Amino acid sequence: MPESLEQQQTHSRLRAVNDALTSGMYVHVRQMLHSLPSFDVALLLESSTPSARPVLWQLIDPDQHGDILEELSEDIKDSIIQEMDPEHVASAIEGMDSDDLAYVLGSLPESVYQQVLSSMSEQDKHRVEQALSYDEESAGAMMNTDVITLRPDVSVDVVLRYLRLRGELPQRTDMLYVVDGHDKLLGEVSLGDLITCQPDTMIREIHESEVAPLKAEQHDSEVAQHFERYELISAPVVDANGCLLGRITVDDVVDIIREDAEHSMMSMAGLEDEEDTFAPAAKSTQRRSIWLGLNVGAALLAASVSNMFEDILSQLATIAILMTIVPSMGGVAGNQTLTLVIRGIALGHVGDSNARWLLGKEALVGVFNGLIWATILASVVTVWKGDWHIGVVIAVSMFVNMLMAALAGVLVPLTLKKFKIDPALAGSMMVTTFTDIIGLFTFLGTATLMLS
Amino acid sequence: MPESLEQQQTHSRLRAVNDALTSGMYVHVRQMLHSLPSFDVALLLESSTPSARPVLWQLIDPDQHGDILEELSEDIKDSIIQEMDPEHVASAIEGMDSDDLAYVLGSLPESVYQQVLSSMSEQDKHRVEQALSYDEESAGAMMNTDVITLRPDVSVDVVLRYLRLRGELPQRTDMLYVVDGHDKLLGEVSLGDLITCQPDTMIREIHESEVAPLKAEQHDSEVAQHFERYELISAPVVDANGCLLGRITVDDVVDIIREDAEHSMMSMAGLEDEEDTFAPAAKSTQRRSIWLGLNVGAALLAASVSNMFEDILSQLATIAILMTIVPSMGGVAGNQTLTLVIRGIALGHVGDSNARWLLGKEALVGVFNGLIWATILASVVTVWKGDWHIGVVIAVSMFVNMLMAALAGVLVPLTLKKFKIDPALAGSMMVTTFTDIIGLFTFLGTATLMLS
Known part of the structure; x- marks a missing residue:
């Protein structure tokens, strides 16, 4: 991935701005900011640390504030607006497109909102009220009224x-x-x-x-x-x-x-779409804790599956050593299928008319994967541990888990979609938990049957 | 995620087309296809199974072939072009924008390419030669020459x-x-x-x-x-x-x-950008095998770490039961940081000027996460297993692994970028392998020190 010229420029600019800020050359920073397009000033703000942002904002020509607010991502826009006084907000949003106007006003606290509204022109007030009457994610909220x-x-x-x-x-x-x-x-x-x-x-x-x-x-x-x-x-x-x-x-x-x-990628890692990369650590920790909390549940569930097979684990340390392989492979294979289906749903390729075909196809991929990796890992493990019984245990559980991973990769997102739950948000955690449990259960279960 | 009206339309159309195809009503299908915009015909082809695509393609009015080729995703475009005879390709690409023209010709086998080129007009030939002289991912390959x-x-x-x-x-x-x-x-x-x-x-x-x-x-x-x-x-x-x-x-x-x-999301799961959702199972298996093969290596590496701690594993089955928790939490936390940094790099937010700040911030998030989940899991495990020693073992290893996960989540993508390797492609596997190994090592190591 070659770094683009413009990315390099952003970072040399950012360094120049930071250097000027730390040496207190505010007039110089002001001039630099004034000469940049709003998009780049927004990029500078987005790439700055939370403590530098208010200083930068103060140095930006107030006439530019409106244009820059329009370019900023939501998290940062919100934090800047919260710091502005109502008259200032009112003058910044003058002449803003109605869609951005509605967004800014919609994110103000009620008391400030009323103050801003009262200092606006009648025409702007009307535009805002109209724009705010639509759902935030609708065409009405996106449109502008400046038509000929x-x-x-x-x-x-x-x-x-x-x-x-x-x-x-x-x-x-x-x-x-x-x-x-x-x-x-x-x-x-x-x-x-x-x-x-x-x-x-x-x-x-x-x-x-x-x-x-x-x-x-x-x-x-x-x-x-x-x-x-x-x-x-x-x-x-x-x-x-x-x-x-x-x-x-x-x-x-x-x-x-x-x-x-971007939404799908961020959701699959349990992050919010417009999460600020440079948010304070406490805020980031709080936001990510739900996802980690869910994973604690999933990990304890997996441990409780292992707990059912305490006998074989206490008899044979080799089983404990090898027990992470099958769940790991199932997780990777399941997430491959899941990612493909999530993208297919987002692009409108996957739906009722071809879901069954897709399930059949991915099941076949699961069977192929199962046969290939069962054979390879069984050979490796038989040689490593010098016992073909363990090879058979890993082969059986690998085959079952790869097939189950493929089925879960298709069925989980399609089912979530049926219940109007975003598959990108919950799918990855569900598929991984499922393949972990099936993987552990089949591996430890087969081991118990064959070896104890 | 509400299903859009247009997605519903696509799938009811697809069902109607499929029904008509299976009952042999080709004239009817031909009429249906003729009345749709190229975008929708392309969507229909992309949503169809590989066996249905050639039949559909035959039923599309040849005058539309060029427009539809322009809309298709690369995988499917390639497979359709390979089936067409050279004269047909030449007539389909007549009047195509130069950027699409170059793509189609660039994907032809050499012999067919020469045949197609020879049947083109001098003007088109010149346009193609010019467009093909630029790198496939450059502005030159994207541009059209129809300017006033x-x-x-x-x-x-x-x-x-x-x-x-x-x-x-x-x-x-x-x-x-x-x-x-x-x-x-x-x-x-x-x-x-x-x-x-x-x-x-x-x-x-x-x-x-x-x-x-x-x-x-x-x-x-x-x-x-x-x-x-x-x-x-x-x-x-x-x-x-x-x-x-x-x-x-x-x-x-x-x-x-x-x-x-989309590239980042697909790469993180080890898939190709334009992978056809409905590709035949054998082809999909082959494409995904590299990624699964790398994961076999990672899983065996993790198993060999466990192998170093055979003593404690053979003494205490409880350790085997709990040993998947710490690696699992580290993997999730590491991938959260990684995803944020990959998006930050793609948007141009993260670079040399703020990498150090970001590392410090994510390390702090790692410390917070470590403290929170070490406390929670140590309590749960102490109660569950009735032994506070095991609680201490999980607390220590959880704290270390959460901190390491945060550091890896920042350093791995930034290092890959320095070496001009796409962080989305290799980052996820590297971070997960790292947190698996650190997690197992600290958990089993602390257990050995404290319990054996």
Whole structure:
């Protein structure tokens, strides 16, 4: 993995900023921060230690605060907003896109929220109230209301003259939306079409009416799939009656796609999606303790399985020495299948129509794996311990555990999904616990039958 | 995780297609496929079993083949292309974007490649040769050459008249590029600015000259970060002399972002990024065997550590019963830290400037975790086994292993990165092996000292 130029730049910048901070050259830091795009200032804040962040924030030009807040990850955004006074929050969020505005306000304590709201303009207040009325993970919460609408019965020439009078278009405008007198969405016209068609053409003649708009209540992962399906730059959002409410642009969708993809990896290790890498140790310990606590339960369960086979363990130390191999292999194989199925579910590849086929296929992989590794490990152990009986014990339990691991790798995530539980969150712990128990049980059980 | 409407649609469609296939209603399937966007046909193919895919592919309108190939994931794209005859490949890739064109040709066997190349138009041949001259993961391989260029010394009015004559713009055109007589990039003009400014304005007056273009040899993850940094829809690509070569559009960048984010999760389980969920069992077994083979080595290493403590294991079965707990907790804690650091490296948060701070923080988390779980497990085990000596043994080894797990979770990925090895690929196995060995060694070692 080659380190990118921009990553190197981030870290040489960070070092330069840190050096300047520790030597008290605040004016210099202020200038450095001012010359960077918001994305990079956000990256600097995210890469800084919790103690350096408030100092950096103080040195950032307050005019930039809003833009930088929009770029920050949630954990850090929350901690910074909590430190700001209400007037300051109100001025920082002025002119913010409605989706970010709603997020910031939604994360304020109630008393501060009221204070901020009262110092906002009527127009902003209305935008916020509308945005906050949608679920946090819905298209409604992601959309912006800065759309340009047209009527179907005007000519391109009129539209062009209107736009020239109006001046600068909202950022990332690639489409203008055609609506009727009740704001009902009739279609869309691209800027490119406006430019390339004859000036006397009527909008009704060129508008694309086969637009599949997003509904305000659709989940953000559906929004992301919609953008990928049609390779969009922006998409209109409508209410239940098909009336235009706003539009979503691809830059916000990119964030969702990244978060969704990261979510599975973080969840599988029992971490929160937006966990701050540089959070204080006490906070990190607390957050990770649930997962470790669950694992204590799993580990004690496994120990209690071993406890059932105290007889064979006290007779033969070799059995104790070898008893971790079969659970370990089962855990790795089970997690391979699990990861594949979790990704398949996330991409929409795995569902009712092919679950049975997939189970059959992974079971076959389990049988193959079982045969291969049973043979190899039985040979190794027979040679090592000079006793073919132990080889047979490990072969039998390895085969059973590899097959069970494959079945659990498919059935656990599919079952969790049926019960609307995120398979990435609970799946890994469940599969590992299952393969540990089956592995220990078959290994120690076969040993008891054959050797005691 | 609520199942999205579109996921449900995919699977009801898949069932309908499968039902129609098995009852031989090929005409019906053909019609169904024809009415779907390429993205959905690709999703159907990706969600189908290997045996159904060639039949489906035969039923797809050949005119759609190119679009669908562009959407397919690599594994499946490769297997389909291998089955197609050269003339068919040549006609499918006609009009494909240069980046996809290069990919398809790059994956053909040499003999077929020559055949396909010879049946292509001169213009396409040139585009392919250019695209293939760049590294597969570079900006050059991602870019398309369909750009509209302007000279600085013409008026907006002239440009608008030229565009009207030219007709339809290339897909996802949001910027026109301003170049001099040697194709050197001078700046860019957005469609929005062209529309909103006065017709007699000269391009030189309105072009944005502070454009940071991408270099053709930049890595695709840098391209993705560049797009996120500036929230772009498209970006120009230049050669070493600053001459315009083409442009990259956000839809291709979205694919990179998704792949990069998925890469870590898949690698951590020892799977390939684009592994086909529905690959035949034999192929899957073969691919996953390397990872399982490495784990055999790790498991045998752990067993050989236990082997050093045969004395205590043969004296006390209780030690064997409890010996899996400490390694298990260390593995979970180590992988939490590892996952956080891998994500931090991928996002550019973790680097030389803050690695030491992060190590200190995670070590402190390790100490906290060690104290908490040593206390809890020592109490549980003392009560369970009625012997406080065993409680002390588990407390000491738990504390050491939790601290070691935290250190390994930070140091392993940072060291791998220094040696240019992907931390997601090797990190998980290394951390788990390390915590298994340290866990067994400290637990069995302390037990030997205290109890034998």
